[in-house]
Amino acid sequence: MATLSTNIQYLKGVGEKRAQLYARLGIATIGDLLEYYPRDYIDFSHPCAIISAPYDQPCAIRARVAAKSPEQRIRKGLSLFKVLATDGQSDLLITFFNAKYAVAALKEEESYLFYGRATGRIGRREMASPLVFPDDPDLAFSPVYPLTEGLSSKMVAANIRQALELADGLDEDPIPPEILLANRLCRRRDALENIHFPTDEQALAKARNRLMFEELFYLNLAMGQVKRTSQKEAAAPMGPVSMDGFYRLFPFALTGAQQRSIDECLADLCRPVPMNRLLQGDVGSGKTMVAAACAYFAAQNGCQTAMMAPTEILAAQHYQTWSKLFAGTGISIGLLTGSMGAAAKRAVKEQLADGQLSIVVGTHALLQDSVAFDRLGLVVTDEQHRFGVSQRMALAQKAQAGQHPHVLVMSATPIPRTLAFIIYGDLDLSILDEMPKGRQPVKTYLIDPPKRERAYGFIRRHLDAGEQAYIVCPLVEQGENSPEGLESAVEEAQRLARESFSGYGVGMLHGRMKAAEKERVMADFQSGKLQLLVSTTVIEVGVDVPGATVMLIQNAERFGLSQLHQLRGRVGRGKAESFCILVSTQTDSPRLQAICKTNDGFRVAEEDLKLRGPGDFFGLRQHGLPVMKIAGLLEDIALVDRTRAAALAVLAADPDLTLPEHTPLRIRIARMLETAGA
Numbered sequence: 001m002a003t004l005s006t007n008i009q010y011l012k013g014v015g016e017k018r019a020q021l022y023a024r025l026g027i028a029t030i031g032d033l034l035e036y037y038p039r040d041y042i043d044f045s046h047p048c049a050i051i052s053a054p055y056d057q058p059c060a061i062r063a064r065v066a067a068k069s070p071e072q073r074i075r076k077g078l079s080l081f082k083v084l085a086t087d088g089q090s091d092l093l094i095t096f097f098n099a100k101y102a103v104a105a106l107k108e109e110e111s112y113l114f115y116g117r118a119t120g121r122i123g124r125r126e127m128a129s130p131l132v133f134p135d136d137p138d139l140a141f142s143p144v145y146p147l148t149e150g151l152s153s154k155m156v157a158a159n160i161r162q163a164l165e166l167a168d169g170l171d172e173d174p175i176p177p178e179i180l181l182a183n184r185l186c187r188r189r190d191a192l193e194n195i196h197f198p199t200d201e202q203a204l205a206k207a208r209n210r211l212m213f214e215e216l217f218y219l220n221l222a223m224g225q226v227k228r229t230s231q232k233e234a235a236a237p238m239g240p241v242s243m244d245g246f247y248r249l250f251p252f253a254l255t256g257a258q259q260r261s262i263d264e265c266l267a268d269l270c271r272p273v274p275m276n277r278l279l280q281g282d283v284g285s286g287k288t289m290v291a292a293a294c295a296y297f298a299a300q301n302g303c304q305t306a307m308m309a310p311t312e313i314l315a316a317q318h319y320q321t322w323s324k325l326f327a328g329t330g331i332s333i334g335l336l337t338g339s340m341g342a343a344a345k346r347a348v349k350e351q352l353a354d355g356q357l358s359i360v361v362g363t364h365a366l367l368q369d370s371v372a373f374d375r376l377g378l379v380v381t382d383e384q385h386r387f388g389v390s391q392r393m394a395l396a397q398k399a400q401a402g403q404h405p406h407v408l409v410m411s412a413t414p415i416p417r418t419l420a421f422i423i424y425g426d427l428d429l430s431i432l433d434e435m436p437k438g439r440q441p442v443k444t445y446l447i448d449p450p451k452r453e454r455a456y457g458f459i460r461r462h463l464d465a466g467e468q469a470y471i472v473c474p475l476v477e478q479g480e481n482s483p484e485g486l487e488s489a490v491e492e493a494q495r496l497a498r499e500s501f502s503g504y505g506v507g508m509l510h511g512r513m514k515a516a517e518k519e520r521v522m523a524d525f526q527s528g529k530l531q532l533l534v535s536t537t538v539i540e541v542g543v544d545v546p547g548a549t550v551m552l553i554q555n556a557e558r559f560g561l562s563q564l565h566q567l568r569g570r571v572g573r574g575k576a577e578s579f580c581i582l583v584s585t586q587t588d589s590p591r592l593q594a595i596c597k598t599n600d601g602f603r604v605a606e607e608d609l610k611l612r613g614p615g616d617f618f619g620l621r622q623h624g625l626p627v628m629k630i631a632g633l634l635e636d637i638a639l640v641d642r643t644r645a646a647a648l649a650v651l652a653a654d655p656d657l658t659l660p661e662h663t664p665l666r667i668r669i670a671r672m673l674e675t676a677g678a
């Protein structure tokens with residue numbers, strides 16, 4: 001007997017080979033297969049008459065096979081079959097290529113549904129290589145699945161049909177009946193049957209609604225469970241202290257947005273419940289100063305701050321800026337990254353544990369068990385979208401029992417409210433919607449590779465004027481398997497130092513270099529000793545060298561829009577006019593043209609979102625969230641609210657989901673958190 005966790009090889013027609021194809025799609029069990037939802041449907045509910053079929057547009061035609069021609073061999077490996085079909089009114093000449101068995105299966109005088117693009121002229125309409133379906137009056141929609149090579153929608157549909165028949169346990173619904181009722185959701189079996197083989201549009205809408213609800217409901221339950229531990233606890237208490245000492249530490253005036261955000265944070269820090277605030281601001285908007293103000297405030301309150309950054313380069317940079325900023329204040333700062341020597345690490349850990357250090361900046365290394373604090377009051381994560389939920393929780397857990405630290409997360413990626421709501425829960429938001437004074441928008445140009453030498457000349461003129469530049473390459477190094485035509489940082493740095501930039505200080509930076517080497521290169525670039533930095537995307541997040549004014553990005557088509565925007569954010573950080581030159585053979589690409597037109601990160605994100613879809617764009621996996629199979633996280637805030645309320649009600653009554661009626665839920669959630677790596 002088959003259950004939802006039975007291996008798909010149990011199904012007829014699924015052998016080892018097809019199981020491997022399914023594995024590529026992440027499908028191992030019958031349950032996985034049933035949750036592999038169609039990406040689209042072929043609509044048979046309104047088939048066209050042959051005469052009025054739209055020209056060269058996909059459409060379905062119901063027609064009877066009138067005659068079949070014998071196989072015609074066009075050349076070796078290519079044979080052609082012609083089939084004449086009619087709908088009683090006009091004829092349709094259908095051609096198939098290399099489709100011996102499919103054509104043999106067509107019976108003369110029998111009616112079929114043909115789906116394809118009709119061309120030809122009136123009186124002689126034609127269709128090439130249509131999909132063929134039996135003329136089943138109950139077939140209103142045929143599912144179209146996201147596929148991998150070797151699998152067709154037909155195969156998947158046949159396997160799913162069988163799975164729906166055989167699988168035991170479909171009638172058990174993990175969602176409690178009162179929730180089904182209150183939200184007018186259809187049963188799970190009906191939903192699965194109709195998402196794959198809808199009888200009509202209404203049934204499909206009901207199925208979608210139920211499955212979207214289910215997915216968001218589980219997600220909310222999972223997040224609720226993850227968060228529960230932290231919410232019970234009280235915050236490290238802090239009280240008002242004068243910030244005058246802090247405002248004297250730097251030469252510029254804060255922007256209005258920075259000041260407002262700082263005030264919002266400091267008010268939170270004085271409350272008895274932990275701060276849970278997202279600071280969102282475009283690249284270069286000055287998020288680090290807000291974090292610094294909070295760290296200063298915490299230090300004046302005798303509390304420690306841990307700031308976690310996603311890369312060693314960024315951590316080292318924050319450490320240096322803050323060491324300079326806080327010099328003379330008596331606030332002591334340490335750095336902790338994975339690549340530091342054991343003795344240095346141990347020393348920092350000791351100083352953290354006994355309270356000698358007020359601030360520690362670091363990478364994931366901060367999460368190690370051996371890291372303990374004397375009095376952790378504030379946790380800051382920079383470039384939050386790079387961290388998983390679980391990592392953020394792990395750091396927050398390091399405060400002593402009963403005192404949850406305040407949490408500030410910073411991100412340049414605009415997150416839609418729906419998604420933020422799920423990831424962060426009752427999260428407060430501060431937005432830096434104002435750039436520091438004197439910033440000029442980065443001018444962005446798109447050029448094709450033959451113009452590159454001229455661009456190098458442009459860069460040289462800026463270097464001669466005492467400015468600095470980046471050249472970004474998609475690869476570290478050319479290898480046997482590197483796709484052709486891609487620039488690599490290693491070769492490019494060597495060539496440029498020899499040719500176009502001989503006589504200039506050229507440095508190289510990529511992720512495979514030793515940490516000490518990376519640090520030295522960054523320091524040399526920061527101090528101006530290096531004028532040109534040839535690098536991979538390791539500089540993408542957060543690197544801040546105000547003297548850099550030009551960035552050239554090789555093979556720009558290889559990068560996502562938001563990534564290009566982040567990269568571009570490395571220039572335009574000082575007062576001088578800055579430039580970003582995108583080099584690509586695809587100079588007519590709408591994506592690349594779009595980024596030339598706007599400097600606004602939110603607009604770029606919108607554009608990116610349109611092109612890529614939410615799952616990929618927001619890196620749900622990076623957030624430590626399972627990828628949504630069906631729910632559109634962007635569209636339906638009302639549904640997010642409803643599922644959240646339902647999930648909270650369940651958790652309020654049964655926090656650990658230990659009641660017998662919640663067992664199926666508990667199992668699902670556990671599996672979800674496991675696959676998400678939380």
Ligand code: ADP
Nearest residue numbers: 252253254255283284285286287288289436544
């Ligand atoms: P991001 O928001 O991208 O993290 P940063 O915090 O790195 O931005 O700030 C970018 C640069 O702007 C830094 O060199 C920082 O010192 C500078 N900066 C921050 N705030 C101001 C301000 N109010 N006026 C002028 N420069 C500022």
Ligand code: MG
Nearest residue numbers: 287288382542
């Ligand atoms: Mg930053």
